Amino acid sequence: MTHRPPQEQAATARAMGHVAYQHCETCGARAAFLRVLCPVCGSTDLTVHHSAGRGVVYSTTTLRTREGARDVSLIDLDEGVRVMGTVAGVPPEDVAIGLPVQGALDPEGGDEPRVIFTVERDG
Ligand SMILES: [Zn+2]
Structure with missing residues (x-):
C-alpha cells in the first residue's frame, strides 16, 4: 500500500x-x-x-426546507464505517432504520461530496 x-x-x-x-x-x-x-x-x-457502498440505515431524519423535504440518514457501511448521506428515490418518510441501501458519491458534490444512497431491492 x-x-x-x-x-x-x-x-x-x-x-x-x-x-x-x-x-x-x-x-x-x-x-x-x-x-x-x-x-x-x-x-x-x-x-x-x-x-463498496453497501450498508443499512442506522438513523434517519427528514429535513424540510423551502425546496421541499429530503432525507438525511446515517448509514452503517458493510466495512464497519458510519457515514452521513441522503437516501434518494423514495419519499423521505419511507426511509426506515435497517433498510438496506447502496451508496455512491454525488458527482455534483464538489469538494464536500454527499453520498447518495438508493434502496436495495431484493432479487
Ligand atoms: Zn489506530
Missing part, C-alpha cells in the same frame, strides 16, 4: 465515484472522515480504502 497524503487518496476515490474511508494499520480502527492521526491510537499509519 502506498502512503500518499490522505487528501490525495480521497480525491482519487472521489474522482472514481467511490465512498472512501480510512483504515489505521496500527490498531485497525476505521473512520469515515479523513484525518492525519488515528482518532483511536494516534498512529499516522493510515490508508484510504474504497467502500
Whole structure:
C-alpha cells in the first residue's frame, strides 16, 4: 500500500465515484472522515480504502426546507464505517432504520461530496 497524503487518496476515490474511508494499520480502527492521526491510537499509519457502498440505515431524519423535504440518514457501511448521506428515490418518510441501501458519491458534490444512497431491492 502506498502512503500518499490522505487528501490525495480521497480525491482519487472521489474522482472514481467511490465512498472512501480510512483504515489505521496500527490498531485497525476505521473512520469515515479523513484525518492525519488515528482518532483511536494516534498512529499516522493510515490508508484510504474504497467502500463498496453497501450498508443499512442506522438513523434517519427528514429535513424540510423551502425546496421541499429530503432525507438525511446515517448509514452503517458493510466495512464497519458510519457515514452521513441522503437516501434518494423514495419519499423521505419511507426511509426506515435497517433498510438496506447502496451508496455512491454525488458527482455534483464538489469538494464536500454527499453520498447518495438508493434502496436495495431484493432479487
Ligand atoms: Zn489506530
